[in-house]
Amino acid sequence: MLKDITIGQFFPGNSVVHRLDSRVKIIITIAFIVMLFLPNSFYGLGIGMVFVLGAFLLSRIPFKMMLKSLKPLIPILLFTGILNLFFISTGDVLFEWKLIKITTGGATTAAFMIIRIIGLIIGSSLLTYTTSPIALTDAIERLLSPLKKIKLPVHELAMMMTIALRFIPTLIEETDKIMSAQKARGADLETGSLIQRAKALVPILIPLFVSSFRRAEDLALAMECRCYHGGEGRTRLKQLKTAPRDYIALFVTAGFIALTVLADKML
Amino acid sequence: MAIIKTENLTYVYGEGTPFRKVAVDSVNLEIEEGEFVGVIGHTGSGKSTLIQHLNGLLKPTDGKVFIDGEQLWEDKKRLRDIRFKVGLVFQYPEYQLFEETVYKDIAFGPKNMGLSEDEIDRRIRETARMVGIREELFDKSPFELSGGQKRRVAIAGVMAMEPKVLILDEPASGLDPKGRDKILGQIREYHKEKKNTVLLVSHSMEDVAKHAGRILVMNKSKLYMYDTPVNVFAKADELSNMGLSVPQITRVFKRLSAMGVNVGEEVYTVYFAKDLTMKLLSNK
Incomplete structure (x- = not known):
């Protein structure tokens, strides 16, 4: 699915x-x-x-x-x-x-x-x-860069997009894993009334939120450890x-x- | 009759995309009831994919899986019952905890089985004792516990369903040596007490050698061997060729016997080695 x-x-x-x-x-x-x-x-x-x-x-x-x-x-x-x-x-x-x-x-x-x-x-x-998602956000950053003049945080926006895109597959994988784990404990996700099905999502959503917060914290720490401080003076591995x-x-x-x-x- | 049987089991990831990968390649396997099986293999050898077939989480691309004589996927409605028969504890199971209290979280599986309140209560107390979770912790939030405690609560959640087969995927990974020994010891106690079939997936030869009665080796998506530890560790060279090793103590004793000391080649736990050495020393 x-x-x-x-x-x-x-x-x-x-x-x-x-x-x-x-x-x-x-x-x-x-x-x-x-x-x-x-x-x-x-x-x-x-x-x-x-x-x-x-x-x-x-x-x-x-x-x-x-x-x-x-x-x-x-x-x-x-x-x-x-x-x-x-x-x-x-x-x-x-x-x-x-x-x-x-x-x-x-x-x-x-x-x-x-x-x-x-x-x-x-x-x-x-x-x-x-x-590739990275090339895409890079391009968006470059195309929007004139808007920096009106104090639009272009780099930050592009970085947020990169991170969001980067984590889509990770979160899908994570959801899959949690779903499997709860199914292994007999969680029934496919049958029942609408309310029953909504309730059946709780065992999946709570662990997913917990792990997303944990991941966000880890990522922020890892970025700081590598001295990330915004777009100022940042160069690229792959120049467009x-x-x-x-x-x-x-x-x-x-x-x-x-x-x-x-x-x-x-x- | 074998409790777990696979016929030509094959699973392919991402069919039709550039990422296509055969994860499990025509595996034929028979595991008898009551066995304690260690499953080893390199990262990406297909062991995790294999075990997810045994309770019907993955549908084989080809081949058949039988649990207790019943073929999986023949009737999709039976899958849920199969999952109560084959309990699967994933890697890092603490990430699946979600309830308000430890007690409720362990109760999730048994409740899904539709058991009575009394029976659920009995099972929670019994499994909590088996994994060493004190009853004072029952009313705490699972998120307040230490890492090792969370892990044990999560394992108890699956054990409480009293499955005929318990499969654990790297239950000790990421724990310190003490927590590691504790959890593996508790799993062995569980096996002794319940006489159920247990499959323990692990990277560590030491762990597998210490606990398992039989060892299943996966290599490059194929079932390489399924045999007793003695026979598996006899093929030390082949194992090291696929990036796996025999326990350190086995290597020491192999070398000793190569040097002409009569110690035999069947040493694979430190305890056995100790007894053997003592015996040899006292014979002198």
Whole structure:
């Protein structure tokens, strides 16, 4: 059950997409989101989808992983689809029965929204699949660094993110272990009413909190022992460097945005 | 009939990802009732994965597990009952403590079994005595106890279910030598008193040699040997090749016999060595 969580899951590889500078990848992802929200026609949206699917092919991430990231969002997709389908009533009526009325307007909006959300999920999971969490937070720190001028603690924010991301797998593992230990003592997590199940979580949550506090304390101590004192004058083991391929990628992305806008206007 | 039996047991982690790893590779095993088995193996040899199959926490990728003649995973509803039959104490079990008082925490397992109040009370008092937890501590919060006490409360929590098989994963790790001997001694007392099957997972050959009647050696996900200590330690060279060692005292006596002193090769505990030496000395 816990193994299915894919947030921040890095899928190591050596493709072009993997090797792109992480800052460039974040910028491209944002540009791609713009690409998804600019168009009002299926043509423009289609170009955006071609872009993200092309990037997916280039990354050589198994197709299965893409489906895996979509799976938990199926309820949301269905919900959005159904809401749009039934509650938008513009255009010709396709089907009518008592209170239910489906119109062409509703159907196209529903399809549009679903494709848009699928695109969003694929795009953002592609970013986390191809970029290690450390590279990602490094890039965020660098991209946000102008905000230091207005006294935003950028380094601290990035450090908190790094730590949080770093501890997701650890905490998942820990939860798994505690769950196993309590199951071995006959804890029943799968059956019973909602209240019974909520109560069954107590033996898992308390040890989890206790160990998280212990871990936080240990980590703080370890950081202090290594003289951590914030971002001032801190250097990096891996410097972010842009290569020609990064400029090419940015150029291609800009091209796709232009195409999207054009397709939307012309067709 | 063997209480634990595995047929071709195989378990693969992360199938279909770049992190795929065979953790347990076609293990065939039969453990008789009442046995005290030491399970040894290098870190990552698959011993922890193996034992999690014995109470149905992990589902084998391939192969079968039988407990007391009953095949696991045939009926998922039976798993919970199997878990009462095969008690598993994880590494660092003190991290699973959660109740307000020591008494309630030990009661968690027996309560899940649906036993009567009286029976639960009897079991708590009995197991607490066995692991050396005084009754004054019953009303304390488990988080107030010392490390060794917490560990013993957690072990008592599993013992109180009175499982037919008790499996302990490194019950003594992270304790000082005194706490170590105390816990292992108590586990041996438990085995003597209850005549139940006990599996003790350990890194330490000394501990295993001192307590176990049979030794199960895991190496590179495979079952390497399952035999008596004498036969296992006879293969000292093979063991050291896989990064395991025989007890120090065995090495000393092997060397002595290589030098021509007639001491035999079956020495693996200090006590036995002492008796043997005394005997040899008095014969002179």
